[in-house]
Amino acid sequence: MLTSLSDQSLAALDAPVTVDRDTSVVREREKVERESLSDQTVWMLAVRDNRDRVAFGRLFDYFAPRLKGVICRSGMSPSQAEDVVQDVMLTVWRKAAMFDPERAQVSAWIFQIARNRQIDVIRKERRPVPEELKLPEETQEDAAQVLALDQETQKLRAALRRLKPAQREMVEKAYLGELTHSDIRDQTGLPLGTIKSRIRLGLERLRHELKEQGLT
Known part of the structure; x- marks a missing residue:
């Protein structure tokens, strides 16, 4: 059973x-x-x-x-x-x-x-x-x-690759790696303000990319 x-x-x-x-x-x-x-x-x-x-x-x-x-x-x-x-x-x-x-x-x-x-x-x-x-x-x-x-996932991955490396790293750690901001700080040694700023800018860019593709 x-x-x-x-x-x-x-x-x-x-x-x-x-x-x-x-x-x-x-x-x-x-x-x-x-x-x-x-x-x-x-x-x-x-x-x-x-x-x-x-x-x-x-x-x-x-x-x-x-x-x-x-x-x-x-x-x-x-x-x-x-x-x-x-x-x-x-x-x-x-x-x-x-x-x-x-x-x-x-x-x-x-x-x-x-x-x-x-x-x-x-x-x-x-x-x-x-x-x-x-x-x-x-x-x-x-x-x-x-x-x-599945097709939207492929488009998101492509949009991620177009982010600036510093922004992409923070977004991937926060959303793909499921890390908290404090975890990222401990891993990278960066100030929390810098981490939050890069994530915010990266997400804004992602939303812009996805909106242009009709995904948001």
Whole structure:
């Protein structure tokens, strides 16, 4: 019976996580709108923004049995389905920064990850992909939204590369390295005022770049 992540999977939650894009403006807006969101979306945002293990546990408890049921109906054995669910939920944890509630519902986002993982497993076994795993018309838009997120991530990385080196270093440490300003000061020896100024200027430049590309 699938009730929680395996010990090995739990250990993987402590692995460093790379946040691929600056979403400060979007996240401020989400704070205001959060009261109207579903419980599952609130949990997902807590995982994305705060690496909240309690929220992740709730996501797991909610989605794991549903995912297992869908996967078993596609022809996989219960034990194989449990392995897929473990992989899917770890991917949810690791790629939480990619989730945007304005582009896809959390259920659609997670089930798309599960579908892709199922297809990978089936193809490795050289079996034909079941009809039920082929995208129904109503989920095509959600799949396109997931693809759009990947494309936006690539554009953000390009925008980061165009920042001045000093600004890029501070932004990457603060947002990709998830360091506090004090942590950055301890690492670099720079005054807090300099660190904050470089981050502010870097974010302003990033927002300008992304606005020109229609991403903000």
